[in-house]
Amino acid sequence: MKIGLIGIGKIANYQMQAISHTKGISLVDAHDLDPVRAEELPGSVTFYENFDQLLKRSTADAFMVSTPTPSHFEVAMKVIEADRVAIVEKPLCISPEQEDALRTAATTRKLPLYTAFHPSYGREVEWWVEQREKQNFDLGKLLGFESCFADPYYLNGELTLGAVGKAGAWIDGGASSLSILSRLIDPSAMQLVDGRMTTIPSLKCSEVQGLGIYRFIVDDQPGFGIVDTNWTLGKNHKMTRLWYENGSIELDHAKEFARLNHRGGDELVFNLATDKPRLVNHYCGVFSNLTEMYEKGEDNQELSCKLHKLLFAANRKI
Numbered sequence: 001m002k003i004g005l006i007g008i009g010k011i012a013n014y015q016m017q018a019i020s021h022t023k024g025i026s027l028v029d030a031h032d033l034d035p036v037r038a039e040e041l042p043g044s045v046t047f048y049e050n051f052d053q054l055l056k057r058s059t060a061d062a063f064m065v066s067t068p069t070p071s072h073f074e075v076a077m078k079v080i081e082a083d084r085v086a087i088v089e090k091p092l093c094i095s096p097e098q099e100d101a102l103r104t105a106a107t108t109r110k111l112p113l114y115t116a117f118h119p120s121y122g123r124e125v126e127w128w129v130e131q132r133e134k135q136n137f138d139l140g141k142l143l144g145f146e147s148c149f150a151d152p153y154y155l156n157g158e159l160t161l162g163a164v165g166k167a168g169a170w171i172d173g174g175a176s177s178l179s180i181l182s183r184l185i186d187p188s189a190m191q192l193v194d195g196r197m198t199t200i201p202s203l204k205c206s207e208v209q210g211l212g213i214y215r216f217i218v219d220d221q222p223g224f225g226i227v228d229t230n231w232t233l234g235k236n237h238k239m240t241r242l243w244y245e246n247g248s249i250e251l252d253h254a255k256e257f258a259r260l261n262h263r264g265g266d267e268l269v270f271n272l273a274t275d276k277p278r279l280v281n282h283y284c285g286v287f288s289n290l291t292e293m294y295e296k297g298e299d300n301q302e303l304s305c306k307l308h309k310l311l312f313a314a315n316r317k318i
Helices: 010-020 035-040 051-057 069-081 096-108 123-134 169-181 278-296 301-316
Strands: 002-006 026-031 046-048 062-065 085-089 113-116 142-150 190-198 209-218 221-230 237-244 247-252 257-262 268-271
Touching: 002 010, 002 051, 010 026, 010 278, 026 051, 046 051, 051 069, 062 069, 069 085, 069 096, 096 113, 096 301, 113 278, 113 301, 123 247, 123 257, 123 278, 142 169, 169 209, 169 221, 169 237, 169 301, 190 301, 209 301
Parallel strands: 002 026, 002 062, 026 046, 062 085, 085 113, 142 221
Antiparallel strands: 142 237, 190 209, 209 221, 237 247, 247 257, 257 268
């Protein structure tokens, strides 16, 4: 599978590394508004200064949209309208109206549309999914969860450089948390209870803090959970805690480790990190899954639709 890259920013560097580590996929072409970014590309990749020419001439099978979050809709729509396949960095877009327009455009043209939910492929997430499938730890049924994505993007009354390219704490962080939870809970079994957003009108972002409270049912067991996203805490904290009948698990998404507490037993810590940066590990999972789905003529629109519905519902329930 041949990939064309649209946007050569910080996240794209991790994507390029992941492509080089994944069988069956290669980067062939790229585009960025800044021609200087071409210097960051491998020598085998063709750089196009003109976006339209990229879509017209590229030999790529699909295009990875790795531009700032607020531009996802416009860029992805241009890819689709050129009858090309779009792979969009999460979130797919920033509103239900944009989401509906993209899906309608792709469906009308019979094109697959893929959202890259890279946090859901964290090594700590993959590890816990595997443990649950193999029933290696008898923790019983899931009772509740808390998933927090905090970044130090709002300090001293101003947004930091880290916020550049992001839409808002909830739109970006909420998509991450919900995608992780979808590996353990069917999104169809989740329902929003309440959503609370903190906005500062003078800032160029949708919100600096967002909270979503959800109810769910897994294995006939009802439960509740919280997704908390925050740019105001002054720290990088990415953690999902899951409480079960017989214990709990903490998945540290920033450090790639898991802490298991089994009722009546000692705490167990598992370090799942490798010699690769965690985001490279994430995208290795994304591209591995992508190549499999592409070969089958499939995409992840159904999952993406469910997750964005949960995401946007909280954002609008103010």
